[in-house]
Amino acid sequence: MSVKPAGHLNNSIVKAFTLLEYFSNVKTHWGVRELSREIGVHESTTYRLMSTLESLGVLYKNPETEKYALGLKLHELGNRVKVFDSVVSLSHPVLNEVALEIEETVHLGIWHKGEVLMIDKVECEKGLRLDSRIGQTSPPHCTGLGKILLAFDYIHKNEFLEASDRLVSFTPNTITHKDKLKEELEKIHRQQYALDNQEFELGLICLAVPVFNNKGKLIAAISAAGPSVRFKKDQLKDYVEILKRGAEKLTHKIGNL
Amino acid sequence: MSVKPAGHLNNSIVKAFTLLEYFSNVKTHWGVRELSREIGVHESTTYRLMSTLESLGVLYKNPETEKYALGLKLHELGNRVKVFDSVVSLSHPVLNEVALEIEETVHLGIWHKGEVLMIDKVECEKGLRLDSRIGQTSPPHCTGLGKILLAFDYIHKNEFLEASDRLVSFTPNTITHKDKLKEELEKIHRQQYALDNQEFELGLICLAVPVFNNKGKLIAAISAAGPSVRFKKDQLKDYVEILKRGAEKLTHKIGNL
DNA sequence: ATGTGATGTTTCATTATTTGAAACAATGAT
């Protein structure tokens, strides 16, 4: 089986899901014309897309404001997703241990279609913590997980460097030059860990290490992330060691899958 | 604004989501032809729908088996759903209290398009427990929550009795005659609670009470559900009292929204 | 090896559907 990548995609379905993508955690509600302008699709079309999704329960229409939000059908379907379930159930206890030692939010990320995909996390108990969501993707060039996934897999690295004609800047610290990024990735490869010092979000520091399978191939990355005020320089080495021990445990647990 | 219900729906989107519905907790993986036969859509069409959804990350294609499963895009979108968030965050602590007292799984349900929609739940700690999911809908005529929502809102009642030409039977205990159901609803209205004695699933008992807003209008229902072996007759009265106290607390917390 | 029946996938002409412009009704602001 399996011949070639793909023929032609169904237009309406692509439109429907690109539309749904615009419903973020920040912008939760959209009107028809408002969203139509944003995505550059005719208002008439947008209306029919949205009312179709609404009738399916995928979108929810607030009766008062007449604006749309993501509906419960998505919640239901999202809860049924099982992919990586086995990976997560095996790795979660390890993340927990790491989180308890470091006392910061710990993430497990993998490479997915040119981006960093968070497939599991353990939150720390502190009040000030990261608002991240499992299933979310982040840019690779300015996150700890991402830089690890680039530095330890040259396929990812080449794919990313060729695909992106420019590196989006999020903070003054974001690396925006490809040559600078290449240097950084080499440094990361040497020191065996990555530091994201407020390159994605001001005030947010992230420390990440690679996870290999039992053949030595990179399969994932784990990180500890928290507010910069809590990350002291003299702690970093300890944190890296804790993360590395966690990564080794993961190799034994999921390195054979 | 708002003129009439809806014009014509987008065919492809409807097909895409009815297709996604077939990915259940039991049947998590589907092949193209297999699913095409099940939903009665041409294999060629089904293939294109599925490969479109796969390219969007909505479906995930297992590289080994070549079969499809629900993908991480759905997980991500599902996590972004905010509808009823405020209601749930306010009511959740109350459900928790009730669950601790009764030691059974507690649900919060509302009326949604002719069905019972579970918008929150608290699981009991016991090994034998209900496998229910937030966002799922259930039939009204054979569940505790549903019968409450029918008995205390004559609009729901009429809507449901007119819309459904026959009451689907799930167990020998399911009420399948409309007249019988009307009697049952009157009884429930008198006694102020509903008992679902294995009418939806054999071995499953459910006890439900209404939740009113501060104007006395029905807005939701809460229930305690568990295996019939644990529901003793002499406990029922106590359970009803605990549920009623919970319902009153909910009136104060969410009765003004 | 060989055949059989299953699979996922692609092609192409026919068909049915989505599309955009315009107009309508309803709202809120000036």
Add this chain to the structure above:
DNA sequence: ATCATTGTTTCAAATAATGAAACATCACAT
């Protein structure tokens, strides 16, 4: 009262989805 919005519907024109058939590939018999 006017104006600029909004969500919504209508209709012909344009486009995209469709089904039949065929192909490549695999798994399991023979």
